[in-house]
Amino acid sequence: MLTLNSIIQREPEIITAQADPDLMMVSVAMGHYYALSDVGRQIWDAIERPKRISDLIADLTTTYNVDLASCEEQTISFLASLLDEGLLQVKDEPLD
């Protein structure tokens, strides 16, 4: 289960292609195609390297006019769906 203290990173094996303004993705392991746009795409870009969820949310609330509680709820929900699809890794080790 994801928490604000979870450290997450996007799955490096996912293949992506630019389809401006969207990002297309395919999971070779699952054979499924995905598309990200807007904030979802920004989150994907931000988690190329391991990142604590609370830090990610701090960045998003700075960029977008959204209250903290809503941002936390929606971001964790989005990350949970990425995790369910095998697109996300949860890192146990502390960040450098």
Add this chain to the structure above:
Amino acid sequence: MLCGWYTRSDISLTGVPPLERNREDADVVIQIGSGRSPLVNAARRIEHSFERSYLRIHNVVDFEISEGREIRIWPATEATQKDIEIFLLGPAWATLCHQRKILPLHASAIANETGITAFAGHPGAGKSTIAAMLSTLNYELVADDILPVDFNQELTPGAWPYLRRLKLHRDSITRFAFTPAEKVSENLDKEKYFVYPKFRSADKWRRLERIYVLEKDVIGSHDPIEPLAGADAVRALVDQTYHFDFIPGTRQFGEHLAFCTRLASKVAIYRLRWTPLNASADEFGSLICQHLKGAGRDPDHAS
């Protein structure tokens, strides 16, 4: 010639002139396989790898497709040449295209002086019907059911013609005043006939200008033509890839996604909502022709 490839075949192909017997440098060879089919004891009816693919069509034919240049056939005992041809020129040929890094788009296609327009869609969407309609308006038929798309050296997308004939039901043949040539098959697809429109594209590679993705109009859309962009355009091309089984079978997801993404960035793609049976030929044909004449000046065209 099929798809720009000189093709030598052991079996006759409806509407395809035979290659000279002495031509040894055929690009594609279709042969009757010797001995037993390699699929005799196979557990699965479809197997794909980078070099070789196998397809089994139950009670009709087994195929071995190799390295984008050879198709070997093991016909079932009671299979007819026409039944074999349906699958030879369908999924087997599409597999050949995949092996050659060419995207077999599930589409019919017509051409005018500016290039090719494709009409993609799932079975029953009306691909052949709309191509038939436009061929009566002097557009040249390029393909029916499969359009093999690739990029030239300048990375411009385009295609060679493929099977410049239409498979139509009797009512469409009557509707467009065609003369049916022969039945597609006595056993399979037996409600359809081959039709050869008067205007058919010459054997040359031409630029692909636009793609319409056909959808059934269930709500009576006020504006039946809608541009697609970004992920919607790419998703449409992925969805309309003929014999998509090849992609997961060879795990070439990355190459396929890259191809579709590049194609979507260079070709204008639209969603076209219509109902093949109800659409007035004159009204709808006029609508499409007007939209086609906007090619080259279309503000929705992706660069």
